[in-house]
Amino acid sequence: MDLREYAHYIESELDIVGQDHEDDYIHQSQAFVDLHGQIKSCDEILETMENLLSIFQNDLGNISAEIQTLQTKSVSMSIQLKNRMTVENHLNCLLEGILVTPQLIRRIYDGEVDDTWLAALADLNSKMHHAKSRQGRHIRALKEVGPELERLRIKSVEKIREFLLTKIKSFRIPNTNVQIMQHSVLLKYKELNQFVMERHSDVATEIRQTYANTLRWYFSNQFEHYALGLERLQYVMGDKYEMLCTDESARKGLFGTTKILHQKANVFAVSNRLDTLRNNDAGLILIHVANEKNMKYPYEALFRSFNLALIDNASSEYLFLIEYFSKIPQPDVEGIQSVFAQIFEPTLKLGLANVKEYADSSYDAIGILLCLRINHQLANELERRRIPTLDKYRDAIHMVLWPRFQVVVDMHIDSVRKAKTRIKPKNVHPHWIARRYGEFASSLLLLHDEQTDVMPRLALLRLETSSLFEVMSKTFPDTKSRLIFLINTFDLVLTLLSDVRTPGVEVENEHWKTVLHQSIALFVEEELDPYFGDLISFIKMVNISGGVSKVSLEHFERASYNFTNSWRQALLAINTSVIQHFSSFKNGTLVLHQVLGQLIVHYTRFNAMLDEKLQQLQALVVTNVNGVTTSTRGWSHQPVGVQTVMVEVKKFRSNFLP
Numbered sequence: 323m324d325l326r327e328y329a330h331y332i333e334s335e336l337d338i339v340g341q342d343h344e345d346d347y348i349h350q351s352q353a354f355v356d357l358h359g360q361i362k363s364c365d366e367i368l369e370t371m372e373n374l375l376s377i378f379q380n381d382l383g384n385i386s387a388e389i390q391t392l393q394t395k396s397v398s399m400s401i402q403l404k405n406r407m408t409v410e411n412h413l414n415c416l417l418e419g420i421l422v423t424p425q426l427i428r429r430i431y432d433g434e435v436d437d438t439w440l441a442a443l444a445d446l447n448s449k450m451h452h453a454k455s456r457q458g459r460h461i462r463a464l465k466e467v468g469p470e471l472e473r474l475r476i477k478s479v480e481k482i483r484e485f486l487l488t489k490i491k492s493f494r495i496p497n498t499n500v501q502i503m504q505h506s507v508l509l510k511y512k513e514l515n516q517f518v519m520e521r522h523s524d525v526a527t528e529i530r531q532t533y534a535n536t537l538r539w540y541f542s543n544q545f546e547h548y549a550l551g552l553e554r555l556q557y558v559m560g561d562k563y564e565m566l567c568t569d570e571s572a573r574k575g576l577f578g579t580t581k582i583l584h585q586k587a588n589v590f591a592v593s594n595r596l597d598t599l600r601n602n603d604a605g606l607i608l609i610h611v612a613n614e615k616n617m618k619y620p621y622e623a624l625f626r627s628f629n630l631a632l633i634d635n636a637s638s639e640y641l642f643l644i645e646y647f648s649k650i651p652q653p654d655v656e657g658i659q660s661v662f663a664q665i666f667e668p669t670l671k672l673g674l675a676n677v678k679e680y681a682d683s684s685y686d687a688i689g690i691l692l693c694l695r696i697n698h699q700l701a702n703e704l705e706r707r708r709i710p711t712l713d714k715y716r717d718a719i720h721m722v723l724w725p726r727f728q729v730v731v732d733m734h735i736d737s738v739r740k741a742k743t744r745i746k747p748k749n750v751h752p753h754w755i756a757r758r759y760g761e762f763a764s765s766l767l768l769l770h771d772e773q774t775d776v777m778p779r780l781a782l783l784r785l786e787t788s789s790l791f792e793v794m795s796k797t798f799p800d801t802k803s804r805l806i807f808l809i810n811t812f813d814l815v816l817t818l819l820s821d822v823r824t825p826g827v828e829v830e831n832e833h834w835k836t837v838l839h840q841s842i843a844l845f846v847e848e849e850l851d852p853y854f855g856d857l858i859s860f861i862k863m864v865n866i867s868g869g870v871s872k873v874s875l876e877h878f879e880r881a882s883y884n885f886t887n888s889w890r891q892a893l894l895a896i897n898t899s900v901i902q903h904f905s906s907f908k909n910g911t912l913v914l915h916q917v918l919g920q921l922i923v924h925y926t927r928f929n930a931m932l933d934e935k936l937q938q939l940q941a942l943v944v945t946n947v948n949g950v951t952t953s954t955r956g957w958s959h960q961p962v963g964v965q966t967v968m969v970e971v972k973k974f975r976s977n978f979l980p
Contacts, residue, residue: 422449422470430474435485440513446474447517479522482514486529493536500540504642512646519649530647534664541635542668549676551609552628557618560589560686566734566758567741567790590758592688592765598623599695606631621680622692632673633700636666637709662711670715677719681726687734690727691769691776694720698773731779734762738786742793750806750903752814753794759787760818763830767822777826784833805845806903812838813909842913846920849899853892854921856884861927870935878932882961885925889962890970897974918971926964
């Protein structure tokens, strides 16, 4: 198709479409007119709405400003309310703190002292604290209420004084239990005393002084009666005649009767008296029970009972004073100790006087040492309880007892020294001084500790006693009896020391074991000499002469012959001798073993010498020396073998086995 034609065609089509649109527009013209009217009407409505919204916006702006103003006013009112509430709280606190109601006045003036009155007193004290804390401020109400609070204070102090003094004086009523009264009355109402200490020092001092005087009388009276009751229960242990080396004969009276002024008891052995120290749970001695059962006690038991009662009461009283008379919150320790000293001064003097009286007249070293140990034991208990007020009392007791203990032990030592010139043993059996010493030394070692160091005195006593035994042994006419006496005596001492397991006993045992072994060694040679002296002398002669080569075989033959003919009878005699002289199986066994063992040593040595001699003779035969005897075949007897002797010895050694 030609382009021109096509363009003409398109143009025709466009004209047709345009004509159609024009016709359609003309046909829709009325609708466009209506639409234009509607649009115009909407514009008018929107304009009206715009005006209304502008007015509303202006109204909202005005309302926001008003809200902001209200918010500012609300914050201001809230602050004012808070300030007023704070002032009201302070005012209420002030009014409640200083307001004295008629009910409070009537209760203070007319009420009896009880729990209700105590609550009223606490209320009054609180008001006085409030008034005092605001004393410097210019508050008119305080000036008005001040005189009324003062009158109530004076009245309260007056009633408290009357109440407490009445209760304290009731302690003097017989059979009153002070500790129960303290806890059920005084501690129950301790706020009364606290109020007085804070509000009226003069009355507080009067109450404290009255309490101190009353308790001073109470404890002094109670402990004086208890001490008198204990004194009647005492039996005396030992007197000046019962020293370590004092014989009973020294106590003979004018007509030969023995003067025993006390119940007889062993003053050298601690035995069951140690229970007083070990039994920490033992209670006090009850006087009426002891009287009903007719019981008697050594002094240390009475000492423990008295002082245990003292520290129990003193501990309870000290803790009560701390709780009752101390100002809150810090206790007045010095003031409390002063009151305590005032209360217990006569009681402590009584206890110390009793101890001094006992020490001045006592010769019982064991009892004194037990009292010292008990004193230290009670001092440790006080330290555990943290009660410092009896330290000086404990030290004073120690200073009374310890020098007396040293004096008494020195008296024992002096008696040992004096005995060296007047006491002679009657036989070889253990002397009674050995038993006394063993028991006494064992007792001292059992009671030894750091505070009561008995070792220096015991060492001196041991030295003197050992010397005494040596002197006593020299009174026997022969060496054998002397040694038997020493062995028996030393063995008894060691036997008595064997049960002691305390520090220091090793030194004691070592000394007596040493002297015992020395004596046994000497006795062994002395016992063998009568029976085997020739054999022993022959052995010594061989050693002195320069060896077996210097001694002829004939000498060996004679020595062997003498031994062979008598050794069995000698063993029997030795065994009989030991049985006779040593009553202690253990000690006898030890001695017999030593004797027979030493015999085996000597005879073994003899046989060794004989063998050496025969070997030398055989050597001479080898070198062609004729006419020399080289064996024991030509002897008139056959030498006893070492094994034969040992077998026989065993038969005797078993005789003393326990």
